[in-house]
Amino acid sequence: MRRGKRRRDHFWREAKRWGYRSRASFKLIQINERFGVIREGYKVLDLGASPGGWLQVAKEIVGDRGTVIGVDILPIDPIEGVFTLKMDMRRPELVDRIMELTGGEKLDTVLSDASPNLSGNWSLDHARSIDLARTALRVSENLLKRGGNFVVKVFQGDMYNEFFEEVSDRFRFTKAYTPRASRKESAEIYVVGKELQI
Numbered sequence: 050m051r052r053g054k055r056r057r058d059h060f061w062r063e064a065k066r067w068g069y070r071s072r073a074s075f076k077l078i079q080i081n082e083r084f085g086v087i088r089e090g091y092k093v094l095d096l097g098a099s100p101g102g103w104l105q106v107a108k109e110i111v112g113d114r115g116t117v118i119g120v121d122i123l124p125i126d127p128i129e130g131v132f133t134l135k136m137d138m139r140r141p142e143l144v145d146r147i148m149e150l151t152g153g154e155k156l157d158t159v160l161s162d163a164s165p166n167l168s169g170n171w172s173l174d175h176a177r178s179i180d181l182a183r184t185a186l187r188v189s190e191n192l193l194k195r196g197g198n199f200v201v202k203v204f205q206g207d208m209y210n211e212f213f214e215e216v217s218d219r220f221r222f223t224k225a226y227t228p229r230a231s232r233k234e235s236a237e238i239y240v241v242g243k244e245l246q247i
């Protein structure tokens with residue numbers, strides 16, 4: 050598919066129309082319609098959040114009583130009412146930085162749409178994606194309330210089943226889901242964990 054054509058699909062045009070920064074916004078909308086992982090008043094952390102399409106959607110849902118925090122190695126242009134941190138999500142001090150922002154209160158939902166820089170080597174990209182997904186799972190264990198929710202993107206490959214089991218061991222309900230807004234040719238899948246049990 051030609052580059053211009055690839056970018057300007059239905060969800061790209063919808064993102065423009067609704068003022069979202071990325072077509073990825075519709076993936077979170079569809080995940081939330083299906084699983085109800087974010088509700089009004091929730092405290093939400095989004096890992097790998099730039100340019101901020103998921104942050105916009107999360108802020109709309111949680112409203113003024115909720116809190117939304119975005120983390121990325123890349124800058125994120127300001128979004129009213131959203132906190133952003135420019136840092137690598139793998140850094141050990143991340144958990145303390147988030148707790149400072151929430152005044153020590155734990156979170157309702159941790160999201161991660163983080164993607165490694167794609168090399169084109171399938172197994173290397175899969176391994177890097179699993180590494181980021183495991184980081185997001187560790188962060189969620191440290192920061193979620195008991196009963197909290199988790200959504201993470203993974204590129205499918207031979208380590209996927211093991212990772213899915215790791216999420217299942219921690220949440221009451223775990224499901225893999227591909228939103229309609231994911232591109233047909235993409236290997237991405239979202240693992241949704243509801244109600245942290247530990």
Ligand SMILES: C[S@@+](CC[C@H](N)C(=O)[O-])C[C@H]1O[C@@H](n2cnc3c(N)ncnc32)[C@H](O)[C@@H]1O
Pocket residue numbers: 070071073074096097098099100101102103104120121122123136137138139162163164165166181
């Ligand atoms: C697909 S984009 C996220 C799009 C976002 N959900 C949105 O709706 O705008 C993936 C992001 O993951 C970020 N990322 C990759 N590795 C990271 C890391 N180690 N720490 C923080 N962010 C990372 C990338 O910089 C990139 O911005």
